Amino acid sequence: MSRTIVIDPVTRLEGHGKITLQLDDAGVVQDATFHVTQLRGFEKFCEGRPFYEMPNITARTCGICPVSHLIASSKACDAILAVRIPPVAANLRRIMNLAQLVQSHALSFFYLSSPDLLLGMDAPPDERSILHIAHSHPSIGADGVALRQFGQRIIELLAGRRIHPGWTIPGGVNEPLSAEKRDQILGMIPAATAAIQRTLTWFRGSIEKFSAEIEVFANFPTLFMGLVDDNGLAEYYDGALRFIDSEGNIIAGELNPAHYSEFIGEAVEPYTYMKFPYYKPLGYPGGTYRVGPLARLNLADRCDTPLADVEWRDFRAMSPKPLLSSFHYHYARLIEMLHATEKIEALLADQSILDKHVRATASVNNLEGVGVAEAPRGTLIHHYKVDENGLIVWVNLIIATGHNNAAMNRGILQTARHYVQGKHIAEGMLNRVEAVVRTFDPCLSCSTHAMGSMPLAVELRAPDGSLIREVRRG
Amino acid sequence: MSAEPNVRTLTINGEEISARSDQTILEAAREHNVGIPTLCHLEGLSEVGACRICLVEVKGARRLLPACVTQVAEGMEVTTHSPKIDRYRTMILELFFAERNHVCSVCVANGNCELQSLAATLGMTHVEMPYQYPQLPVDASHPRFTVDHNRCVLCTRCVRVCSEIEGANTWGVMGRGATSLVITDLKEPWGDSETCTSCGKCVQVCPTGALFEKSRAGTKVRKHPEFLPYLRIMREGDQP
Secondary structure, eight states, X not given: OOEEEEEESOOSSBSOEEEEEEEOTTSBEEEEEEEEOOOBOHHHHTTTSBGGGHHHHHHTTOSSSHHHHHHHHHHHHHHHHTOOOOHHHHHHHHXXXXXXXXXXXXXXXXXXXXXXXXXXXXXXXXXXXXHHHHHHSHXXXXXXXXXXXXXXXXXXXXXXXXXXXXXXXXXXXXXOOOHHHHHHHHHHHHHHHHHHHHHHHHHHXXXXXXXXXXXXSSBSOOEEEEEEOTTSOXXXXXXXXXXXXXXXXXXXXXXXXXXXXXXXXXXXXXTOSSOEEEEGGGOTTTTOEEOSHHHHHHHSSOOSSHHHHHHHHHXXXXXXXXXXXXXXXXXXXXXXXXXXXXXXXXXXHSGGGGOSOOBOOOOOOOSXXXXXXXXXXXXXXXXXXXXXXXXXXXXXXEOHHHHTHHHHHHHHHHHHHHHOBSSOOOHHHHHHHHHHHHHTOOBHHHXXXXXXXXXXXXXXXXXXXXXXXXXEEO | OOSGGGEEEEEETTEEEEEETTOBHHXXXXXXXXXXXXXXXXXXXXXXOOSOTTEEEETTOSSOEETTTOBOOTTOEEEOOOHHHHHHHHHHHHHHHHHTTOOGGGOTTTTSOHHHHHHHHTTOOOOOSOOOXXXXXXXXXSSSEEEEGGGOOOOOHHHHHIIIIIOOOOEEEESSGGGOEEEETTTOOGGGOSSOOOOOHHXXXXXXXXXXXXXXXXXXXXXXXGGHHHHHHHHHHHOO
């Protein structure tokens, strides 16, 4: 008899979701779907608010990456003001965005995924947590905590608080950086760099153990999208959008992010609240693309800092073409942390970072504004329309996790087909299905900009749709 | 004639004090360093007794009385703090929060809001009344200022300062009870008001984020209502 497995909730994710696996009579997975089971509604309830409240309101989409929303939203508001913000303000925002990248990647890698990587996918579920890692691998656990603290502390020094800081505002930032705080941040960099390098050494050494997972963890051709600077180097705050195909060909090189709607479409599926963005010229699902650390390192010509560039070359040397397995998101995350740390140091080394003129003021000069930046999980787009008084009349948010939605669903099917077979379903099989989702580090609260909370579930269903087994957590 | 008949002796919290006969309980109490919380009261403006946060017990009175509009009397026995008074004040404060949409985390006045400070001072931990979630407009038509009715507590400080200090009488109140709104002229958009001088006094005296300066949004805005008594004295000095 065929059956359906439900994993509900999927754990060690940011948000609530469930996975349904459809098995046939022989116990072979026929279909797999990832449902995001929350709805929040930011796009609707922001209507009527003054546009300059948007950074603060949309930051509440997420407690992990509020900075990403602050940045994209502030940039959309800059466009409404039609100002060029002071260069120092842009660089201060850059530093905060990179600090956010480090802390968020540390959360994903160490807190959420390191138990799978250190203890193995088949380890008992009650051991697969950062608390257990703190006992079993104390130095790695300590590095994880320290790196997250490093990112959060920089955000706090710049903006006054770690979560939902109100420092980034339309036109710039509301307070310049003091020399004392700059020195404090610079003082933290050597330890952070060393911790990332230790982790990279360990991870590189253990990657072979996961060759089976690498084969089937969302390992298929898709496009990749991300920001690059004028020289084609990895960029997180500004720049142009680049699409490459799975062969590494640049299929669109210098797309203006403000015109995203000309090349990104959004499809809808009935089983989830999360939309499916796609590259319009190739249609849906042919235009499926991935964003985030793996995409960025695949599509950029290189990073632009010395240590990260060495790592990037080793990373890309694993394949003559773009790396297609989503398992490599983990590796890419570590390289990006190193790059971000070096970049923060370089930005702080420039004396102009202490300039006092950090804000441009203006009133409403455009009735529409788009702000795009690279969030830890990928490209984040905020798009607002306002009336002549600056009250919001329309909002569209395309979130990093959303871009990866189609690839995540296909990845779950691929992994489930490989691991979930037969009458008896071992816990380790289901953990791999969850682990493939974790490689993308999805943030489901953000992706639905929605109402509610977020645990995850896996359902095992019969061909007639009847529920056979459900694994539910959270 | 001596000034003696103008002096009244009363007790506040059991302590005997003297006050001028034209003083309110609030004035007498503050002169003797007895703290009474207030919201609609602002030194330099007339009193309206609108918010009732300053309720006190007066022996012999059947109900609590607002200290800002109750004049002192000979032999009066006033209590400013008791469990009953605290309960009433907190309940009134909760009603303010439930009546409109006060979302501190995204408010321009966060950290510099008198309503927020009162909640902290009075130890308001939660709101027991159901929130009303009224759908109220935001008027951003003025080039410099915005009024967000969602955050208005109807203290009428803006109405009073506009009339009593600036003399423009732009602000008024329409409607009744909880559905009242402060309005500019005859409910025209603020930006179209012909009487508004754009002096910004209403913004400075507003206790919450209901009135604010657009250019200051996102910065740590501290309002400066303390200028009022000086302005008043200067104006009175100009009188012939």
